[in-house]
Amino acid sequence: MYYLRLVFKNIFRHPLRSLLTLTGLVVAIVAFGLLQTVVKAWYAGSEMSSATRLVSRNAVSLVFPLPMYYRDRIRAIDGVTTVCVSNWFGGQYKDTSASNFFPQFGVDHETFFDLYPEFKTNPDELLAWKRDRRGVMVGRGLANQHGFKVGDVVPIKGTIYPGNWEFVVRGIYEPKDDTIIARQFYFRWDYLNEEIKKRFPRRGDLAGVFIVGIADGSRAAEISARMDSEFRNSLAETLTETEKAFQLGFIAQTETIVMAIRLISFVVIVIIFAVVANTMAMTARERLAEYATFKALGFSPGFVAALIFGESLMLTALGGGLGILATFPLAAAVKGLVGNIFPVFKVSGETVVLQAASALVVGALAGIVPAIRAARVRIVEGLRYIG
Secondary structure (H helix, E strand, O other), X not given: OHHHHHHHHHHOOOHHHHHHHHHHHHHHHHHHHHHHHHHHHHOHHHHOOOOOEEEEEEOOOOOOOEEOOHHHHHXXXXXXXXXXXXXXXXXXXXXXXXXXXXXXXXXXXXOHHHHOOOEEOOHHHHHHHXXXXXXXXXXXXXHHHHOOOOOOEEEEEEOOOOEEEEEEEEEEEEEOOOOOOOOOEEEEHHHHHHHHHHHOHHHOOEEOEEEEEEOOHHHHHHHHHXXXXXXXXXXXXXXXXXXXXXXXXXXXXXXXXXXXXXHHHHHHHHHHHHHHHHHXXXXXXXXXXXXXXXXXXXXXXXXXXXXXXXXXXXHHHHHHHHHHHHHHHHHHHHHHHHOOOOOOOOOOHHHHHHHHHHHHHHHHHHHHHHHHHHHHOOHHHHHHXXX
């Protein structure tokens, strides 16, 4: 206990220097935590993927659709339990601003929510959606953002499918927990298909992708290969992959950005390491006479080294702890600003562990060299030193 009190008092013998170093540590740990949280948010869509869901799309490109009759052939494959159509709509709500953008999909109303148990629905609202051709189910996050309520009419201006479209909110689905993104806008694919046939006859009976439910996730590769072989050498060959691989395919398009953010987060830690190392080097140099006196009084070199090393660890532990505590309210504030871009923006336990580990590693590395030098100082040379 005496040792800890001595180390703590040593930290604040130069209040201004210690305060500036602590401030730098807090800022660095917060920045590291927020950058890591951004990376986690980037992968949030893939993290909520299920091992028992596959996505089958056109092998050439996602922009090319698949014929609807593929659905029945896919359903007949061994191991497949459910097949659901999903079609990206890409319309505009109000204007083209980022704040008014949200994902819109036409889906099979009879099977879609059976495939996504992580979305909790009210049975009466789900039934009302299934009965209304223009009905739509919106996620809780989207409803909160735009104030959508059951019964509201939502006008959407078509881009991929030109024209003015109107949908009626028939239900609001809830996420199972705060790791699930609930900002999507799901309407009935059959309504979309009927309208397309009227307006653009040649574009009817086509699906963007098929979401395929399978009984056994361990058979995903086998079933995917079987599905793709079913349509090999056809006019529209398929590429089937797990839902997670499908999501990661989109992320791969921005992989350079993600890697840059990761790199910057660790560069921040390297910079603060240099700051702390400089602080501890100055501290050890100024106290050479004191350490020589300790040794003259009979204290071992190990005790002298422990003073420096302990001070470095305690300093970074304080800064790291304050930084971790500050990360949570700041992440909540950032989420309020970028919630429409990153619906899931939460500081994970893994991020907190990385923050704590980074602080301790910085403390250990910054203190080890000054501690060894202090332990090796000769008593006579130390007593002669004037700092």
